[in-house]
Amino acid sequence: MDDDVRGYLAKLVDRARTVLGDDLVGAYAAGSVGLGAYQPGRSDVDVALVVARPVGGPAKRALVDRLRHEALPCPARGLELVAYRRDVAASGTPEPGFELELNTGATMPFRATYEPADRPAADGRFWYALDRSILRQSGLALLGPPAADVFADPTPDDLRGLLVAALTWWLALPTPTGDGPAPGAEDAVLGACRSLVRFRDGVWLAKVDAGRRVAARGEDADLIGRAIAARRGGPPPNGAEARAFQRRVLDEIAATH
Structure with missing residues (x-):
């Protein structure tokens, strides 16, 4: 992970904590950053937030407003951020189960999805459980306990x-x-x-x-x-x-x- 990404992730966590307060119990770098394979100019920055309880609509919108590329420029191709409740992360469910999904970046189509039911089936619903499995193995804790103590594998x-x-x-x-x-x-x-x-x-x-x-x-x-x-x-x-x-x-x- 290069210094630009490290600094970006620190700012992202600070902004998320400003919105969520004590409900933010963990933040984890996933994907290529977590797996030690980040490639500048090609890779995305993948982040999972873990919250203690459901996130209300105003807080979801505030997260999007404060974390989207126009407010916090992403040094990578883009940011793919997903927020999960702690009980969902620990459940091993194969369902999407997210509170919020945000895709944003200079060369990435913007997407903010506020409920799993709003995720188009044609875009795939398998990503999230697979990502949580990767997080369990290789997630890099930016805030909170080790990822292996937070995320569960599906059966x-x-x-x-x-x-x-x-x-x-x-x-x-x-x-x-x-x-x-x-x-x-x-x-x-x-x-x-x-x-x-x-x-x-x-x-x-x-x-x-x-x-x-x-x-x-x-x-x-x-x-x-x-x-x-x-x-x-x-x-x-x-x-x-x-x-x-x-x-x-x-x-x-x-x-x-």
Whole structure:
């Protein structure tokens, strides 16, 4: 984590505490920051807030007003922030269960979602439980107790179902056909590697690290190598081969679901 992100996170926590007071019991860096894989210019800043009780509408709106990019500029591509009640974070539920979701940044479409029911089903409802599982393993505490004491994993059956839902969602996205490079195909491949490693080995890794682990076993090493190189500016794989890889991963995980 670079100094700009570290300073930004400190300001974000201070502003959240100003709005929520003693109801804010924890704040955690998730995603690439938590996994030690933050890449300037490419990564988002992912943050989870944990609150003691439900957040009222005025407090939700105040959080959005004070944390959106126009009020607190994000040094990364954008901020993805989710607030959870403490009992939800500890429950292991596969449901979204959030109090507030905020996406904001210079190059990120703005989104403020105040209730889980308002989250469009087409955008996926699996993200949150998977993110909480990653937080349990690798969340970086900015405020409050260690993440492992706050967040719970879903059950093995629920986790498998969430991974299947995530891969199915990715496969449903429009993907360029043909032999040419497909922008975004690298993330599709490496995201599937991360799901596969979690399913097989029970550990969450950053996307590139997961890709290296799968490739080291001799599986699709050339494809994965090109996906990793694309994150450093090389051409991404083509859409057809990325989708074929995702289907193979989905078939393996879904076979025991």
